[in-house]
Amino acid sequence: MRDLLGLGGRRALVTGASGGIGRATVRALADAGMRVVATGRTDATVAGAEGYEVLDVADPASITGAVERARARLGGLDLVVNNAGITRRTPSIDVRLEDWEDVQDVNLRGTFLCCQAAARSMLAAGGGAIVNVSSQLAIAPPGGRASYVSSKAGVIGLTRTLAVEWAPTIRVNVVAPGVTKTKMIDAIERDPDLREEFLRRIPLQRFAEPEEIASGILYLASDLASYVTGHVLVIDGGYTIS
Secondary structure, three states: HHHHHHHOOOEEEEEEOOOHHHHHHHHHHHOOOOOOEEOOOOOOOOOOOOEEEEEEOHHHHHHHHHHHHHHHOOOOOEEEEEOOOOOOOOOOHHHHHHHHHHHHHHHHHHHHHHHHHHHHHHHHHHOOOEEEOOOHHHHOOOOOOOOHHHHHHHHHHHHHHHHHHHHHEEEEEEEEOOOOOOOOHHHHHHHHHHHHHHHHOOOOOOOOOOHHHHHHHHHHHHHHHOOOOOOOEEOOOOOHOO
């Protein structure tokens, strides 16, 4: 399988690696033979990672430093997975400006700055791939998530723009996960009515495992997707078509 994926020996950086999808992504990439530097806002140990960098994607200086240290540790970067994200659930009429800016700074601005920092190295080296993480809610939005939905819809637009601008040197794609079993859905799991409401909208009648999202990221990173760029891979159990 490693030969089919073509990832053996390649070098990756994963943001938001201390969360469920991030950890699963690091493991999947490492199992495919990649050398991976994991990053997160606080110090952590991530299985499969060759190194770990503290990275606050809301802080431009932190991004620049962490990407450069990862590049130096690995001897270059072939892949960046922008997985770091936060959410807020507030009626739009009540959203505070500071909360709006927090979400945009992490989810959209942080994703762009990580792409930009990595692309400088990849363009100079002659190749690379970027996989960004959006959300099913960017495609089928609910109420009460204006800041989150707009930021994740922005990630899709950003991905498509960069895919055009940086082709043919860098492939840039995005996954849009559905409800996934991570800490981010604790509120759903604690509320039986809310949980049932979501499950009714999912044809496959269950929430995703983090490993299932990581598999989609692995595909877009690999040589199996060598002719894929600017693509939105929705992994949501059918939520957005129900």
